[in-house]
Amino acid sequence: MAAAKTRSSSFSGNLSSAASSLGPGLKCGPNGTVLLSSGIPDLDKILGGGFPLGSLVMVMEDAEAPHHMLLLRNFMSQGLVHSQPLLYASPARDPRGFLGTLPSPAASKDDKSRGPEPDQEKGLRIAWQYKKYFGENQLNFDGQRDGKHKYSNEFNLRNPLERHFINGQRVDCFSIQDSPDLSILQDRCTTFLSQLPRNDGSISCAGRIAIQSFCAPQCVYSNMEWEMLSFIRSLKNMVQSSNSVAIITFPPSLLSPSFCKRWQHMADTLLSVKAIQDDDKELAQLLTGYQDMIGFLNVHKVARINTQVPVILEATTFSIKLQKRRYLILECLNQAPVDGSSGTSYGTSGSCSSSSKTGNLDF
Amino acid sequence: MAKSICTALREGALEGELAPALTIKDSIASPFGLQVFDHVLSQLFSSILAGKSPSQGLILVSFSRSPSFYLELLKNKGISVASSDKRIQILDCYNDPLGWKDQLVEISSTVTVFREVKHMDKLFNSIIELGRGLVGGGKIRFSIAIDLVDEMLRRASVSSVARLLSNLRSHEQISSIFWLLHSDLHKARVTAVLEYLSSMVASLEPSHQLANGQRGDLENFALIEHNSKKGKFHVRFKKRNGRVRVMSEEVHMEQAGVNFTPLSSEGAINQGLVPKVQFNLQLSEKERIDKANVVLPFEHQGDNGKPLQIYDGRRSLVDSKQERAVAVEKEESDSQRGEIIYYRDSDDEMPDSDEDPDDDLDI
Numbered sequence: 197m198a199a200a201k202t203r204s205s206s207f208s209g210n211l212s213s214a215a216s217s218l219g220p221g222l223k224c225g226p227n228g229t230v231l232l233s234s235g236i237p238d239l240d241k242i243l244g245g246g247f248p249l250g251s252l253v254m255v256m257e258d259a260e261a262p263h264h265m266l267l268l269r270n271f272m273s274q275g276l277v278h279s280q281p282l283l284y285a286s287p288a289r290d291p292r293g294f295l296g297t298l299p300s301p302a303a304s305k306d307d308k309s310r311g312p313e314p315d316q317e318k319g320l321r322i323a324w325q326y327k328k329y330f331g332e333n334q335l336n337f338d339g340q341r342d343g344k345h346k347y348s349n350e351f352n353l354r355n356p357l358e359r360h361f362i363n364g365q366r367v368d369c370f371s372i373q374d375s376p377d378l379s380i381l382q383d384r385c386t387t388f389l390s391q392l393p394r395n396d397g398s399i400s401c402a403g404r405i406a407i408q409s410f411c412a413p414q415c416v417y418s419n420m421e422w423e424m425l426s427f428i429r430s431l432k433n434m435v436q437s438s439n440s441v442a443i444i445t446f447p448p449s450l451l452s453p454s455f456c457k458r459w460q461h462m463a464d465t466l467l468s469v470k471a472i473q474d475d476d477k478e479l480a481q482l483l484t485g486y487q488d489m490i491g492f493l494n495v496h497k498v499a500r501i502n503t504q505v506p507v508i509l510e511a512t513t514f515s516i517k518l519q520k521r522r523y524l525i526l527e528c529l530n531q532a533p534v535d536g537s538s539g540t541s542y543g544t545s546g547s548c549s550s551s552s553k554t555g556n557l558d559f
Numbered sequence: 560m561a562k563s564i565c566t567a568l569r570e571g572a573l574e575g576e577l578a579p580a581l582t583i584k585d586s587i588a589s590p591f592g593l594q595v596f597d598h599v600l601s602q603l604f605s606s607i608l609a610g611k612s613p614s615q616g617l618i619l620v621s622f623s624r625s626p627s628f629y630l631e632l633l634k635n636k637g638i639s640v641a642s643s644d645k646r647i648q649i650l651d652c653y654n655d656p657l658g659w660k661d662q663l664v665e666i667s668s669t670v671t672v673f674r675e676v677k678h679m680d681k682l683f684n685s686i687i688e689l690g691r692g693l694v695g696g697g698k699i700r701f702s703i704a705i706d707l708v709d710e711m712l713r714r715a716s717v718s719s720v721a722r723l724l725s726n727l728r729s730h731e732q733i734s735s736i737f738w739l740l741h742s743d744l745h746k747a748r749v750t751a752v753l754e755y756l757s758s759m760v761a762s763l764e765p766s767h768q769l770a771n772g773q774r775g776d777l778e779n780f781a782l783i784e785h786n787s788k789k790g791k792f793h794v795r796f797k798k799r800n801g802r803v804r805v806m807s808e809e810v811h812m813e814q815a816g817v818n819f820t821p822l823s824s825e826g827a828i829n830q831g832l833v834p835k836v837q838f839n840l841q842l843s844e845k846e847r848i849d850k851a852n853v854v855l856p857f858e859h860q861g862d863n864g865k866p867l868q869i870y871d872g873r874r875s876l877v878d879s880k881q882e883r884a885v886a887v888e889k890e891e892s893d894s895q896r897g898e899i900i901y902y903r904d905s906d907d908e909m910p911d912s913d914e915d916p917d918d919d920l921d922i
Contacts, residue, residue, distance in 0.1 A: 259755040261801040289729065373722065413721035413752040449751045474802040490801040 219401045221278030222249075223347050227502040232280070232402050232441055233348035235270030238526035240348050242514070243498055244507060247441045247465065249402055250394070251499040252432045254463035255445040257409065261471035263491040263516060264445040266524055268406055270351050271443055273298045275404040277349055277357075281366035283388045283405045285381060287412040291369040294408075295362050299351035302523065352522045366391075372407075376416050378427045381407075385431055389438045403440035405431075410446040421455045428462050464499035469516070484530045489515040493526055560794055560806040561595075561819045564759060565602040567796070569612045571700060571734030576799075578728045581737035582753050585763040589790040591810060592763060593623070594817045596739045600629075600704050601636045603735075607646055607702065608638065614734035616693040616701040618686055620650045622710035626670040648689050652676050652710070676711070679719040683726060690732060700734035703727060708738045708753065709745070717749055724756050763810065764791045788812050792819065853897040 218230065223245065225231040231246035240246045247253055257264040275282050276298065284291055368388065372381055385405060392403045410428075411418050418424075428444065435442045448456045448468075460466055470492040473479065480486040493514045498507040514526040564581060572578040583599070585592030600619070606612050619629060626649040633647075651672045655663055658674035665672075671689060675681045690701045705711075711720050727733055742750045742762070754760050765786040789811050796804040811818045 259751070260795065260797050260803045263801055287725075289726070413718055413755060414725045416718055416722075418718050418721075419716070447755055450748065450755060452748070471797075471801065471803045474798065474804040 218399055219278075221274070221280060221347060222399060222402055229501050230399060230402070230439075232278075232404075233274050234267075235272075235274030235348065235351060236267070236524055236526065237348050237350060238514075238524075239267075239493075242495060242509065242526065243465065246348070247443075248499050248501050249399070249439050249441060250436045251441055251464035251501060252428075252435055252462065253441065253443040253465040253467070253499075254459065255443065256460075256466070256468035257445050257447045258469055258471045258491070259447050259449050261469065261491050263469040263471070263493075264408070266353070266516070267467070267469070268408055268443065268445065269298050269353070270524060271404065272406055273300070273351050273357055273361075274349060276361040276365055276367070277301055279361075279365060280401055281388070281391065281403040282368070283384065283403070284367070284369045284408070285372050285384070285406070286369075286408040287371065287373045287415050289371055289373065291371050295367070295369065296356060298357040298362070299353045300355040300357045301349040302352040350523055353518065353524065354522045372410075373412075373415050377420070378417055378423055382427060382430065385434065385442075389434045389440060392439045394437055394439050399439050401439070403438070405435070405440060405442035407442070407444045410444050411450055412447070413450060418450075421452065425455065425458055425462075428459060432462055432464075460496070463497060464501070466495075466497035468494045468496060470494065472515075483515070485515070485517070485527070488517045490518060491516040492529075560808050561598065561761075561792065561810075563796070563806070564761060564794060565599060565606070567759060568599070568603050568702065568735040568737060569606045569614075571613050571702070577758070578730075578733045579735045579759065580724070580728055580757040581735075581759045581761060582740055582757040583737065583761045583763075584740045584742040584750065584753075586741065586743040588765040588768075589763040589786060591790055591812055591817060592739050592741065594812065595761070595763065595792070595810065596704075596706070596737075597632055598817050599737060601633060601638065603702060603704070603737075604633065604647060605636070605638055612702075612734070614700050614702045615646070616690065617647045617704065618650060618690050618693065618701060619647065619704045619706070620652060620673075620682075620686065621706045622652045622656070622676075623707040625653050626651045626667075630667070630669070645693065648693050650685060650689055652682075652706075656710075656714075677714045679711070679715050679723045682711075683723050686727070687730065687732075694732075696732075698731070700732050702734050703736040705736070705738035708740045712745065712749060717752055721752055721756060724753075728756070758797045759794060761792065761794045764793060766791050766809070791822070849897060853899065855899065 218224070222230050222232055225245045225248055229248040229250075231248055233240050233246045234243070255264050255267055272282060272284065272295075284294070286294060288294065368384065370380075370384065375381060388403065388405065392401070411424060431442055431444075446459065448459075451459065472489055472491050476486075483489075493516050495509060495512050495514070498509065500506060511528050513529055515529055517525050517527060519525050567579050568581060570579075581599070583592055583595055585595075600617075603612075604617050607614055607617055619626075621629060629649060647669060649670045651670050654660075655672060655674055656676040663672055671685075673682065673685055686703060690703070694701045708720065711723075724736070724738075727736055738753075740750065740753055765782075766789050767782045767785060789809060792808045792810040794804075794806045796806070798804055807822050808819045809822055811820065
């Protein structure tokens with residue numbers, strides 16, 4: 197479980213008036229920003245509440261695994277559940293088809309319990325990775341804040357989203373495969389964002405833009421590197437002055453290294469997903485829960501809006517798991533118990549034990 | 560594990576999924592790509608003929624070898640093409656790819672000549688047309704084998720080739736597709752693009768790397784000869800659950816074709832998240848011996864019960880002179896040993912007392 201330390205500044209804006217006039221699915225964040233949910237409650241916690249309006253999120257894909265699609269699905273579903281307008285661009289021939297794979301919100305009754313297993317003894321328990329158990333209390337609090345519009349939902353990846361969410365919305369999908377250049381995409385984004393200007397008044401609704409696999413090789417413009425970069429820059433500027441969040445996923449292995457760096461600098465929030473090798477005995481010994489993991493998520497950058505203070509996370513690498521094969525959860529990496537050495541509870545980059553034999557702890 | 564590739568290709572795509580795609584890549588150091596391609600081709604075709612696959616036919620797009628070579632090959636493998644006329648069609652891009660010849664003698668009914676290799680969309684249409692002609696329309700599927708993707712890349716842009724391959728993969732009638740690539744003929748980005756588009760990547764590597772890539776040395780000749788008969792075959796599978804399976808085998812060139820055997824020595828392929836430490840935690844043999852030889856400053860220890868004298872910095876000068884003479888002798892013999900210099904804190908301290916000198920601090 198990872199909880200980013202939210203810095204409470206000594207300056208607090210006039211939040212009371214703003215808070216009452218926020219639309220569904222929005223909440224106030226630190227430093228006068230307004231946040232919307234990413235669709236994955238764990239990711240919201242890690243990022244300090246959600247994605248701030250006006251930010252550009254970039255996700256670096258791994259060519260070997262489709263985990264960025266999981267992030268996109270939850271992001272888009274969350275927007276549709278809150279009736280936020282959505283613009284989706286993808287290199288597939290039929291992007292509308294992807295909407296059929298969006299997950300539906302989990303019913304709160306069969307909410308997953310992340311607590312310890314029921315068959316645990318009542319006696320003394322030694323918590324090896326004690327931080328895992330802190331989150332239980334927090335979950336209970338969130339569940340109580342019910343009401344028609346929850347800020348963030350758990351999504352059940354097995355159930356498709358109900359039709360009425362998709363049909364009655366301002367959902368715009370189009371394919372970017374055949375566009376000879378980026379002007380069409382640019383125009384669509386401009387039209388979409390012009391509906392969501394940022395004023396000083398209340399924010400009735402926020403929009404979401406999702407661009408999948410932006411530099412996919414089948415797109416005609418994929419070798420026009422400077423044009424793609426200038427599109428990203430103009431999108432970032434447009435998004436900054438509107439009430440929306442844009443998420444762009446791209447495979448970094450298909451870009452030249454200098455452009456890859458430039459794109460990474462463009463992002464306000466930068467995430468990356470990585471595939472995990474199957475049947476990797478070394479990794480299985482090093483990490484607990486390796487069997488359930490389907491991939492890794494790295495948080496490289498977290499958006500800093502209206503502040504100079506950087507967000508320093510306790511951990512930057514998380515494992516992606518599907519709980520009960522339905523719910524996407526992110527967990528801190530926990531090192532398996534090792535002979536005597538003090539295992540650090542976050543990331544394996546700090547570890548200095550080269551012997552990965554699992555042994556008994558001796559006190 | 561070449562078997563698992565063939566199984567995956569044979570099983571084909573599930574409903575609503577992209578067709579499995581295999582990239583076979585080799586290089587000059589290990590040039591068995593074409594033979595491996597032939598092997599996979601004959602395996603797949605025999606399973607199609609035997610009815611073990613949902614795919615009902617095979618379209619072979621031949622760029623680097625004449626269609627008659629393939630007909631011969633299949634005959635030699637014991638597959639009679641005459642009776643299997645309805646199951647295989649060869650799109651001949653070898654004899655007249657650019658349409659220079661006026662007339663061509665038709666080889667057989669299984670071969671169709673294609674003259675416009677520069678136009679990927681026309682190639683796409685011809686492939687689909689040929690496939691439909693073979694298996695009919697509707698939901699019946701067929702497989703595709705593309706001889707050399709390098710030839711396509713010579714004449715068309717990377718993005719158009721990528722578009723062709725991804726459209727083939729997403730076509731509802733295609734069950735599986737595989738192609739061969741010579742990876743050293745292209746920039747790294749091209750290989751990355753093709754790996755991005757495929758669900759399995761099989762790479763051929765030499766079993767012994769040549770030193771500095773020099774090929775003229777006498778020592779290297781033996782290696783080159785060795786490499787021309789044997790090699791390593793690595794496969795990376797992208798599984799449906801998002802994990803990557805990595806497997807390795809040895810491949811031998813023989814008269815009849817290629818032969819796959821399991822790896823003789825297990826090599827660690829994984830680089831993943833195993834922490835790279837900057838200091839060495841293991842002791843080498845010499846270091847271990849030296850460590851055992853170091854004399855520790857405990858006064859009760861000593862060879863055969865004799866008390867060991869350790870210089871503690873407080874002996875009087877007279878004694879120390881005598882000591883020095885002894886010490887010098889000792890030093891010469893002890894020059895191999897490590898030494899620990901121990902200065903005792905105060906004279907009242909009994910030797911080897913367990914008293915904590917900080918105990919009398921008053922905090």
